[in-house]
Amino acid sequence: MSFSKRMDRVKASGIRAVQKRIASKPEVISFAAGLPDPNLYPLDDYKAALDSLMAERARPAFSYGLTKGYGPLLDLLVRRMREKEGVECTKDNLCILSGSQQGLGLAALMFVDEGDVIITENPSYLGAINACRPYGPEFVGVDTDDDGMVIEDVERVLRENPRAKMIYVIPNFQNPTGKAWTLERRKRFMEVVSQYDVMVLEDNPYGEIRFKGEHLPCLKTLDRKDQVIYLGSFSKIMAPGLRVAWVCAAPEVAAMTERMKETLDLQSPEFTQHFVVSYLEKFDIEPHIAKIQATYKARSDLMLEMIRRHFPASVKYTEPEGGMFLWLELPGGLDADALLDEALEAGVAYIPGESFYANNGPKNTIRMNFTTVSEEQIVKGMEILGNVLKRHIQ
Ligand SMILES: Cc1ncc(COP(=O)(O)O)c(C=O)c1O
Structure with a gap:
């Protein structure tokens, strides 16, 4: 072969x-x-949401839809990003994904050339590292202490690597370590990276599963230069089998994501997008x-x-x-x-x-x-x- x-x-x-x-x-x-x-x-609530989906919008739910995503789901995410994360965005910043894993694969496809440097927390999520590997980047790991990525090392690595293209981070309850960054560290990190031409890929599948301490703003909230590509997901708060997630990024990144997604899977399943909307309209998820x-x-x-x-x-x-x-x-x-x-x-x-x-x-x-x-x-x-x-x- x-x-x-x-x-x-x-x-x-x-x-x-x-x-x-x-x-x-x-x-x-x-x-x-x-x-x-x-x-x-x-499951009882999911059944009720499915019943109303079948009664009210079965035909569109079983049909093709737009690559960018189901309109009411995008509207809901515009509100959710504002209310939950304090991020002001419009539909132009969004694209629905088949799991945030697809966002990792698409980011790798769109941004990584052979020899580019990708900075990760050390250790980091294997699924993101593996999504980048086919494109031949060099990885540079930066250690985290109890407060988050060690800023002096981020600065040094950025200074020493003019080909640094992307920094991949999971500031909330990281997979694999479970660590979360402090607010101070998030701010310092954004201050430092804003001085460089580098993308930040912020993966936040666990953000809503905080069970101790205060909710902290995500990096996207602190992003003044549209450097952050934010990935959110319903996998951990609803169910991973739905494969419904989203990217929130600069309009040109969201548009390119949509263009490339079309070549991979046309769209995320219309049915599960409708299901998420049906559930969130009918029930309070909190x-x-x-x-x-x-x-x-x-x-x-x-x-x-x-x-x-x-x-x-x-x-x-x-x-x-x-x-x-x-x-x-x-x-x-x-x-x-x-x-x-x-x-x-x-x-x-x-x-x-x-x-x-x-x-x-x-x-x-x-x-x-x-x-x-x-x-x-x-x-x-x-x-x-x-x-x-x-x-x-x-
Ligand atoms: C850090 C991280 N990113 C992304 C994913 C993939 O999640 P999704 O189901 O949204 O594709 C996982 C799954 O465990 C994860 O731990």
Whole structure:
């Protein structure tokens, strides 16, 4: 088979490989997932929304629509961006996407040439790194501290890399670390990047799942030069199977997104766009989001309590204020991938952190998911994992 040269750069996802190893062991308690909890979908409300969709707009919902997206959904997003994020935009700034993952793929297609430099948080979301890889960029990772991306390093990397094209960031409850940037750090970051000709790709699928602390403005809110390409998604607050997300960016970026999207999939599913509108018109989503927040907070708090109770004190961990993940750092020298076989044998699974680094990452990190496990499973699974770690850490 003669694939394009670009395909030489495409790597199989390390996460998929782990998930394959887990798939054959259904009895294992898995902290390896990357999904919202399906038990939280408000299915009765979804059924009522579907019923009214079928009664009132079935024919247009089953038909082709515009590449840019279903008009009432775009109107709703103009309001939502204003009310939720303080971003003043019009439909000219928007395009509906088939998941924010499509926004990552389209941004890579539209902006990245071979040899361009893409700056990411270190570690970062593997799906974004992999979306860029076919175009042959160089990745430069910038570490994050407790407040966000280290600004001195952002400045240095921008200064040293005239071909820096894009900075990809997840300021809210990052996948994989669960970290969130402080307001001060968001402001400093925007001040620094505004001095350079560089795009900021702000990926915000978890922004509404804050379960501690105050809501903070997104980078797009602080964007004075139209540098930020903002991606929002209904995947984590409604359901990922809908594949409904959006980009909010400068009009020429939104227009180019629309043009390229047309070549990829013509449009996002008309049916699920209608469904989202039908649900949001009929129901107040806020109590549903509050329920997601409360459930995830309880699970995250419990996971932290179990870490303190069962893990060796030298294991470092993040304390998320939202989202779906926390991040472990084992003492140096330990290999989380090698330990996984032992953990699976004992009955628990996780994702070794190495694959979240664009360039060679350390081997001693782990991503833990707390959204798809019950409190019972967290209590049991964390004790098991603690015992595995204790065998290797004095
Ligand atoms: C940081 C990040 N960006 C994008 C996505 C993709 O989300 P969507 O379902 O909107 O495509 C995910 C999914 O887990 C994610 O963690």
